[in-house]
Amino acid sequence: MIWLWVALAIVLVAVVLTVALVVPRRRRPPAPPEPGVDYRPGVGDDAEVPRDTPTRSVGTVAELPVEDVLAPPAEELVAPPAVETPEPTAGRLLRLRARLARSQSGLGRGLLAVLSRDRLDEDAWEQIEESLLTADVGVGATSEIVERLRNRTKVLGTRSPAELRALLSEELVTALLPELDRSLHTLPVAGRPAVVMVVGVNGTGKTTTCGKLARVLVADGRTVLLGAADTFRAAAADQLQTWGARVGAETVRGPEGGDPASVAFEAVKAGTAAGVDTVLIDTAGRLHTKVGLMDELGKVKRVVEKQGPVDETLLVLDATTGQNGLTQARVFTEVVDVTGIVLTKLDGTAKGGIVISVQRELGVPVKLIGLGEGADDLAPFDPQQFVEALLGEA
Template identity: 55%
Template sequence: MKFRGWGTALRSVLAKSDIQAQDWEEVTEQLLLADIGAHWTAQIVARLKQSATNKADLTKELANQLMLALQTTASRELDLSAKPAVIIMVGVNGVGKTTSMGKIGAQLVSSGHKVLFGAADTFRAAAVAQLQTWGERSGIEVVAKEQGADPASVVHETVTKAKAGNFDVVLLDTAGRLHTKSALMDELGKVIKVAQRIAPISEILLVIDATVGQNGLTQAKVFSEVAPITGVVLTKFDGTAKGGIVIAIQQELGVPVKYLGIGEGVMDLVPFDPVWFVDQLLETNL
């Protein structure tokens, strides 16, 4: 992880017997650099200062505060209760939507689910081929049309086939779209409505590149205005020092992070575990 050393440095400051004003400034700066966000940074530092007057274990208190910030009443597990469970992948260009979908599909197949892919990204030339490669690897059928076809028609055909074919899960890839382009965002709304007419949507997963930091939060806010986002897939988490974006996204939107991308392998897209995350961030359980 690129934030290796961040937690150790922070813990060394908090371990001082007499923490001075400049030390608190360093703690604040480090939390902000990790993209935890101004609100939670201020709250965490205030709690730490209060605990310092009581000679408490400040590293333990910091871990507690981070865990508190990660609390959510929403489930971090995929909702697979419907049959078929319809899962739509959304996000901007280049964040790893298709790859994440391929990995989730492979994991579901390995756990015994019958999965169908829908290649509704009809704009990017390589998108269909990429998804078909994932399908071949995992034995997953892919519904696809020619480049430039209407994405809504792909969605309609895929969800209809999933219902008729007794599939457990249908995963729909969508075109990467800039959150600043209203026409593309409107099209996403149309795709969602078409799917809803055929079967209830179980999940809309927003895929965000962890390395973009606070820009990811901006993306999440705009997408949440167009689609009822149920969870976040945070990719490239192994390549960033900005792990605190997990907290910022959850606190701002109330949407849980459900998966973290920590490597290239199929099993390196892992369910989000708050305890593991805090241990990694603070380097307290290496």
């Protein structure tokens, strides 16, 4: 029995030794690397600031420069824009006539070249008629001008260039209807400010014209408040406010996409409270063929008139559109009773005869013309100076 227990003990010892020798010993995981020793910088523990890093004492901070201790300001103060003083409008068209002459003198030179011929036959008069029509003078006005020129050259027998130029100048000035009232009604009446609405189709430069018109009024000694009733075009109110800030004029604006009539009403109300001379209201551009938008424009005017009449309704026309501008003018006149025309872009490829045809067809005077992109390139319209620029130097 004893030998049996001894044999079993020997077998167990043999099994244990076999397992220990045959089965490979599992390796322990390597110890974590010691921080800061031969490893990539900024990785793991090496990226952290050790807890025992020396800290600055109160005395140390007190000795630092002020800019190292104080945090920088969260927002820098922006200085308000400097208020500009626009140049006077008196004689402005005369100063800008060179720009008009560059684009329009071709018409004047062409007409004078034909009129100074030794013999004015039917072919010559047809050329004169064609030149006037090409310049967008219009059929009716062209027929009248040609007929009067034919009669006067026959009766007077004028032939010298100076006489022909004077004759043509007289006829063109007559066609421009110099008797029309071109003054801007911008003075306060009965304790309320004058109200000027600016209307027109998209793309005519209407908001820019509003800004330039504000400069015209300020240059003439008026105090102005702007109403940003174009609530649908992105940044239209910002653009108008920038123009106003340059001449010290406040701008009343509403939320984007808001009711334009409400903005216009509040602008007149604010202008009355502030005692300004003129409230200038910029309206959204709209196609004259869109009945709904034209009805909205009529609503804007009716709402404004609850506080008093609108003294001026100025229609901005792009002079480069030529005869197409007449159709626009007719519709706007029917809806809001246009009292004056502002012709823009007359310094470019525009044809100056549109001034004649617009006034003749509508009986509405051209009161202002735009002759460039500069801030002070909007000038009061003067028929005599316009014709002088059209015909060029004598």
